Amino acid sequence: MTFPYRLEARPTPSRAMQLAVPVVAAVATLVIGFLIFSVVGQDPLRAMHAFFIDPLSSVNGWSELFLKASPLCLIGLGLAVGYRANVWNIGAEGQMLLGGIFAGGIAIHFGDASGWWTLPLMMIGGVIGGMVWAAIPALLKSRFNTNEILTSLMLTYVATQLLIYLVSGPWRDPEGMNFQISAMFVDDALFPRLYGDWHWTFLKGTRINASVFLTVIAIPCVWVFMRKSFAGFRMNVGGLAPLAARYAGFSDKKTIWTSLLLSGGLAGLAGMAKVAGPIGQLQAGWSPGYGFTAIIVVFVGRLHPVGIVLASLLMALLYLGGEAVQTSLQLPQALAGVFQGLLLFCLLGCDLFVNYRVKRRSPAHHAV
Numbered sequence: 001m002t003f004p005y006r007l008e009a010r011p012t013p014s015r016a017m018q019l020a021v022p023v024v025a026a027v028a029t030l031v032i033g034f035l036i037f038s039v040v041g042q043d044p045l046r047a048m049h050a051f052f053i054d055p056l057s058s059v060n061g062w063s064e065l066f067l068k069a070s071p072l073c074l075i076g077l078g079l080a081v082g083y084r085a086n087v088w089n090i091g092a093e094g095q096m097l098l099g100g101i102f103a104g105g106i107a108i109h110f111g112d113a114s115g116w117w118t119l120p121l122m123m124i125g126g127v128i129g130g131m132v133w134a135a136i137p138a139l140l141k142s143r144f145n146t147n148e149i150l151t152s153l154m155l156t157y158v159a160t161q162l163l164i165y166l167v168s169g170p171w172r173d174p175e176g177m178n179f180q181i182s183a184m185f186v187d188d189a190l191f192p193r194l195y196g197d198w199h200w201t202f203l204k205g206t207r208i209n210a211s212v213f214l215t216v217i218a219i220p221c222v223w224v225f226m227r228k229s230f231a232g233f234r235m236n237v238g239g240l241a242p243l244a245a246r247y248a249g250f251s252d253k254k255t256i257w258t259s260l261l262l263s264g265g266l267a268g269l270a271g272m273a274k275v276a277g278p279i280g281q282l283q284a285g286w287s288p289g290y291g292f293t294a295i296i297v298v299f300v301g302r303l304h305p306v307g308i309v310l311a312s313l314l315m316a317l318l319y320l321g322g323e324a325v326q327t328s329l330q331l332p333q334a335l336a337g338v339f340q341g342l343l344l345f346c347l348l349g350c351d352l353f354v355n356y357r358v359k360r361r362s363p364a365h366h367a368v
Contacts, residue, residue, distance in 0.1 A: 007356040017354045022300050022307070025346035026314070032342055042329060050328050051321035051335070061320065063206035067278060069309075069316035070215040071096070071270035075294035076301065076308040077222040078266030082259030084226070084303055085235035086242070089260055091137065091152025092267040093291025094159035095130040099268025100275040101163055102129030104182060104282040107189035107275075108171055114188035122189060122272055123214075130268020131261050133159060138260040142253040148260070156291070164284050171282060180284035191277045211273035218266065223305040231258060267291060288319065296344045315340065 030048070037047035055061045075092050082089050089095075103122040110118055133155060140146035164180060173183040191209040194200045226232045238245040238255045246252070270290065279286050297315050301307030322336025 004361055005358050006361055007352075008359045009356055010354075013355050019302070021347060021350040021354060022302065022311070025300070025343060025350050028346040028350075029339060029343045032346070033339055036335075036338070040331070042331070047325060047329060047331075050325050051339075052317065054328065055317065055320035055324045059202065060206050063203060063208040064320060065313065065316050066212055067208050068319050069312040070212045071274055071290050072294050072297050072315055073309055073312035074215045074218055074270040074273070075263075075267045075291060076297040076312060077218055077305060078263030079294055079298045080301070080303045080305070080308060081222065081226060081232070081235065082263045083239075083298060085239040085255050085259050087141075087256055087259035088149045089134065089137070089152050089263045090149050090295065091133070091154075091156045091291070092263060092294055093287065093289065094152070094156030095133045095264040095267035096271035096274075096287060096291045097156075097159040097163050098129040098133040099126035099271030100129075100282065100286070101159075101166065101271075102126055102132075102268065103272035104171070104185075104275050107185040108182055108282075110189075111183075112186060114186050116188060118186075118188045119191065119276065122276055123269065126268045126272025127265040128268070130264040130266070130271065132264075133268070134260040134264020135257075138257050141260075142256050148256075152260075163282070167282050167284050173281075182282040184281045185276065189276060190280055191273070207278045209277045211277040214269060214273055218269075219305050219309060225262075226305070235259065267294075293340060296340055300343065300347055314343075318343075 033051075034044045034048060037044040056065065075096060079089055079092055102125040106122045106125045107114070107118065134152070136155060137146070137148040137151040140151050141148045167180045167182055171182045173179075173181050176183075191211045193207070193209045195203040195206055195208075226236070234245070234250045235255050235258065237248070238250055238252065242252075245255075271287075274286060274290075275282055293315055297308055297311040300314065301309070301311035318336045318339045321339070322333040325331040325335060326333040
């Protein structure tokens with residue numbers, strides 16, 4: 001017997017439903033999460049309150065939300081540009097690590113000889129580091145037509161091992177008791193804290209720092225690039241109608257290089273912001289996987305800068321919720337990853353029914 005139903009493409013998917021899909025997916029994720037907490041023997045209402053409400057019950061919670069959302073948003077903005085052009089960079093995690101390595105190397109090299117110029121130089125180094133790592137899949141794609149999904153992803157693991165080697169060997173802190181960490185950066189190599197350095201008293205006791213302003217600046221810049229620049233128009237056309245783009249004389253290679261270098265540069269800048277912000281040093285495991293989570297952020301945000309901002313805040317809340325239930329309910333912090341995965345699957349499922357409808361096969365097709 002064949003399956004009695006089939007999927008039929010909708011002639012014109014509803015624009016309103018396309019915009020509503022993230023909300024529907026978020027609600028579906030909450031419902032499934034409610035059931036998960038019931039299965040593990042927790043009071044669902046108490047657990048959901050601990051996961052989504054308690055983390056935002058204080059100024060410190062809100063500051064941590066913005067601190068975690070900032071790199072997610074920064075990476076997501078760069079990925080969205082490439083995804084619109086059908087250039088699929090999956091290696092933002094590795095590019096973020098290289099940005100942190102380049103920036104950290106500058107801080108370590110100058111050490112006590114640092115000055116006001118160190119932080120701007122680290123920002124440049126972070127961008128260059130991310131671009132260098134993104135240039136490898138760009139070269140392989142444009143020269144040999146190698147799949148950028150595989151090359152960018154595999155380079156992430158190379159970047160991880162490079163970081164471990166550096167903090168275990170040449171850059172290891174001699175006073176770090178054999179931990180895989182570098183020496184702490186000097187003050188000139190750190191972003192100013194909004195309370196400790198700038199005396200924003202309502203943020204007393206928080207870790208939030210000036211690195212969040214990098215994201216605030218990047219949001220309108222990326223929007224202008226996507227919507228108002230010729231390069232952004234060329235990339236959008238290449239993604240929507242590749243044949244029309246080639247007929248118009250738009251270069252595929254230029255699109256590949258622009259997409260990967262831009263996304264790699266922003267990912268590298270996000271890595272620099274992390275090591276020069278709340279961490280203040282290089283560590284073997286300083287990234288909780290922001291480069292991979294940012295991929296979910298991009299799709300939940302519908303590849304639009306405003307949507308990416310909102311999706312980044314949601315993902316940051318999931319990170320905070322995982323930490324909160326670990327402390328208050330002794331549940332594994334991995335629940336944050338479970339919710340992130342559920343959100344992506346619900347989003348993909350909703351997208352399926354926006355673009356397709358279920359049709360029953362005619363009786364003649366039921367028999368083999």
